Amino acid sequence: MMIWYDGQLRDADSARISVFDHGLTVGDGVFETLKATDGRAFAMTRHLDRLAASAHLLGLPEPDRDEVRRAADAVLAANPMPLGRLRITYTGGVSPLGSDRGTLRPTLVVALAEHTPRPASTAVVTVPWTRNERGALAGAKSTSYAENVVALAQAHRHAASEALFANTVGALCEGTGSNVFVVLDGELHTPPLSSGCLPGITRALLLEWTGAQETDLPFDVLERAEEILLTSSLRDVQAVHTVDGRHLPGAPGPVTAKAVHTFAERSAADIDP
Numbered sequence: 001m002m003i004w005y006d007g008q009l010r011d012a013d014s015a016r017i018s019v020f021d022h023g024l025t026v027g028d029g030v031f032e033t034l035k036a037t038d039g040r041a042f043a044m045t046r047h048l049d050r051l052a053a054s055a056h057l058l059g060l061p062e063p064d065r066d067e068v069r070r071a072a073d074a075v076l077a078a079n080p081m082p083l084g085r086l087r088i089t090y091t092g093g094v095s096p097l098g099s100d101r102g103t104l105r106p107t108l109v110v111a112l113a114e115h116t117p118r119p120a121s122t123a124v125v126t127v128p129w130t131r132n133e134r135g136a137l138a139g140a141k142s143t144s145y146a147e148n149v150v151a152l153a154q155a156h157r158h159a160a161s162e163a164l165f166a167n168t169v170g171a172l173c174e175g176t177g178s179n180v181f182v183v184l185d186g187e188l189h190t191p192p193l194s195s196g197c198l199p200g201i202t203r204a205l206l207l208e209w210t211g212a213q214e215t216d217l218p219f220d221v222l223e224r225a226e227e228i229l230l231t232s233s234l235r236d237v238q239a240v241h242t243v244d245g246r247h248l249p250g251a252p253g254p255v256t257a258k259a260v261h262t263f264a265e266r267s268a269a270d271i272d273p
Contacts, residue, residue, distance in 0.1 A: 001079060001112070003015055004109065005109050009078055021091055021107055022092030022093060023143050025095070025098075027145070028092040028143075029058075029060075031087060031142075032088045033233050034087075034088070034233055035085070035086075035115070035236075036081075036083070036112065037084075038080075041072055041086050043201050043272060044069065047088070047233075050141060050201065051088060054139075055090060057139065058092075063108065072086060075111065076112065084115055085113045088110050089107075089108070090109075091106060091107045092107075093107045118161075121239040121240065122238055123159060124161070124163065124230070124244075125154065125155050125158045125162075125163055126219070127151045127155075127164070129151060130167055131167045131168070131174065131195075133167040133168060133194065133195055139197075139199060152176045152177075155176075162177070163175060163176050164180055164243075171216055171218060171219060172195070173191055173195045173197050174191070174196075174198060174200075175230060178230040179197055179202070179203035179230070180228065180230055181230075182222070182229075183225060183229075183253065185226075186226070187255075188211075190212055190215070191216070194216075195216070202233060202237065203231050223246065225248075226253065227248060227252070228240035229252070237263045239251040
């Protein structure tokens with residue numbers, strides 16, 4: 001497996017990142033995960049825009065988008081596979097131990113791994129921890145991901161593939177690595193960005209392509225929603241058949257099925273919408 005690090009392709013077994021990299025010591029970094037199909041990454045421009053926005057929120061220098069594109073193209077060409085997870089990681093670089101940043105340039109790593117398609121529907125659980133919609137990292141796709149690791153482990157202990165968070169005011173927010181939509185009275189809704197959720201790429205496209213609405217939703221909407229679905233770069237649009245043990249018969253329901261079809265059709269027609 002070949003990865004991009006320090007300006008060139010390297011064998012993954014021999015690539016070495018400093019133990020003083022700020023992304024390792026304090027989680028000072030941002031990242032993007034893209035779906036790659038037969039060597040082509042989906043929605044690259046949108047992902048680069050979000051990478052830059054996340055870097056700005058953390059106070060990191062803006063990534064060189066041309067370099068990131070060259071790196072991604074090189075990694076995809078060096079590692080042919082039908083379906084892959086392309087990961088772009090951008091950190092504060094080598095820095096002192098502690099929260100202060102150093103003066104050296106940021107670190108850019110691009111890597112690819114094979115990915116297995118998700119099933120048509122899945123189970124989710126809710127967790128007692130909250131997203132802080134007013135936090136410094138709200139809206140950033142940060143490498144400070146430990147709370148997601150803890151929540152996802154909780155989901156796996158309950159035979160679920162995702163955990164859903166409320167925010168600090170008790171509103172529905174997001175999953176550990178996905179956005180969430182619900183169907184109420186036949187209409188598709190998702191929490192607004194003000195809830196603290198990540199501005200997901202698939203979320204944004206589904207809003208554009210289906211006419212779904214951004215709506216402030218109480219967390220207990222999950223107890224009465226007619227349908228629930230998740231979106232992310234690797235899930236695309238995925239129905240939820242069980243939430244906290246409550247079964248949603250017939251998942252995917254009609255609204256979700258239409259959203260799945262619309263997303264599949266529109267994304268197949270344009271690799272960089």
